[in-house]
Amino acid sequence: MINKTVSSAEVAIADIKDGMTVLFGGFGLCGIPENCIAALVKQGTKNLTCISNNAGVDDFGIGLMLHQKQVKKMISSYVGENAIFEQQLLSGELEVELIPQGTLATRCLAAGYGMPAIFTPAGVGTEVAEGKETRVFKGKEYLLEMAFEADFALVKAWKGDTAGNLIFRSTSRNFNPIMAMAGKITIAEVEELVEPGVLDPDQIHTPGIYVHRIFQGKNYEKRIENRTTRSK
Amino acid sequence: MLDKIGIAKRIAQEIKDGTYVNLGIGIPTLVANYIPAGFNVVLQSENGLLGMGPFPFEGEEDPDLINAGKQTITTLPGSVVFDSAMSFGMIRAQKVDLTILGAMEVSENGDIANWKIPGKMVKGMGGAMDLVASAQHIIVAMQHVNKAGESKLLPACTLPLTGVNCVKKIVTELAVLSILPNGGFKLEERAPGVSVEEIKAATSGKLIIEGEIPEMNI
Numbered sequence: 001m002i003n004k005t006v007s008s009a010e011v012a013i014a015d016i017k018d019g020m021t022v023l024f025g026g027f028g029l030c031g032i033p034e035n036c037i038a039a040l041v042k043q044g045t046k047n048l049t050c051i052s053n054n055a056g057v058d059d060f061g062i063g064l065m066l067h068q069k070q071v072k073k074m075i076s077s078y079v080g081e082n083a084i085f086e087q088q089l090l091s092g093e094l095e096v097e098l099i100p101q102g103t104l105a106t107r108c109l110a111a112g113y114g115m116p117a118i119f120t121p122a123g124v125g126t127e128v129a130e131g132k133e134t135r136v137f138k139g140k141e142y143l144l145e146m147a148f149e150a151d152f153a154l155v156k157a158w159k160g161d162t163a164g165n166l167i168f169r170s171t172s173r174n175f176n177p178i179m180a181m182a183g184k185i186t187i188a189e190v191e192e193l194v195e196p197g198v199l200d201p202d203q204i205h206t207p208g209i210y211v212h213r214i215f216q217g218k219n220y221e222k223r224i225e226n227r228t229t230r231s232k
Numbered sequence: 233m234l235d236k237i238g239i240a241k242r243i244a245q246e247i248k249d250g251t252y253v254n255l256g257i258g259i260p261t262l263v264a265n266y267i268p269a270g271f272n273v274v275l276q277s278e279n280g281l282l283g284m285g286p287f288p289f290e291g292e293e294d295p296d297l298i299n300a301g302k303q304t305i306t307t308l309p310g311s312v313v314f315d316s317a318m319s320f321g322m323i324r325a326q327k328v329d330l331t332i333l334g335a336m337e338v339s340e341n342g343d344i345a346n347w348k349i350p351g352k353m354v355k356g357m358g359g360a361m362d363l364v365a366s367a368q369h370i371i372v373a374m375q376h377v378n379k380a381g382e383s384k385l386l387p388a389c390t391l392p393l394t395g396v397n398c399v400k401k402i403v404t405e406l407a408v409l410s411i412l413p414n415g416g417f418k419l420e421e422r423a424p425g426v427s428v429e430e431i432k433a434a435t436s437g438k439l440i441i442e443g444e445i446p447e448m449n450i
Binding site for chain 1 (some may be wrong): 277278279281286287288289290291293294295296297298299300301302304305307313314315316317319320321323341347348354355356357358359360361362365366392393394395396397400417431446
């Protein structure tokens, strides 16, 4: 098996350069690549275009990169929980492209499946459709949306092996497997890194062919954004 | 007049046994509490879960298990998780039977606006545009008028649209209304103690009133 292991997040992301486009897995703060984000903050890479469903919160996730003004443009579906984001957007420091969540997901999928574009009905008749090619199939209108072209994808998995095969846990799966498929270079951080043969081939969500670098993550905070409980 | 729980209870009456339902954030989330006992209804959360269970007991929260509102939740026997592309795949392919969501404005031809107030609020559409573009049955749960006292049921939306010609039914604190195929809010039911005149006064779009309008049975 090809060994994709690298020693740390810092080593894994060292060649992410100013001005690149990067996909970030996660939904809210669930399943985000915490170690890679921390390493990018430390490295200080600037003018990044970040494709991520959300933009983190003020002091965690992509919010940490916004704080350091490392982000030139965000491509997201929902950015509601982040005051720094709103402030930088209104002041013109930050560009944002808001796109429907399913469109975001499917543009990743298209990239990973080697398809240049997809047709979706999401956003027809809204400002999302402005300037986009449309086509009618069986009487219904669809928008042409392009596959993402991203220099890097940063994803977080529960378990992975040194060959890059990944298994995700519960709803922290979200965008991670499809973004893993969509990066020109995909970096996976995992809670538990194992030798090839340990993971059951039938249970693997992301085949290692899509993953270029993998490392054992550490100190996961797994912050809960909206803790809701019921009483016994 | 209904409170939020009343709106949720009335919408719960629209849910059929044996269906898959997506609930939006806010009042729609409350609907889950009033699905009739014995009904097998599977809740879809678009971050990648079918079979959303109740909130966890304190101390049992799992940061890896949340719903689309980022709330900690639980699974149920038979639940399944999947990635975001498959989640919107099943929505687009109309496997989800009913979508219930909130709105800022609805027009008399079924357009909905719920994601942006230019110059004021930039939060994003999340999965709402995908849901309204594909769902066969869409029910909007909202207040009849906004905080300034202006009607949210309009001849045409003034805010940026989320989707066009898609809303089929609206439940507010005052009424249940359906949207006719050729346009217009057809008044179906009044909330307890609310008169037709009050509903007329609160509706700026074309309101269609035919015969006696029954009171809701909640």
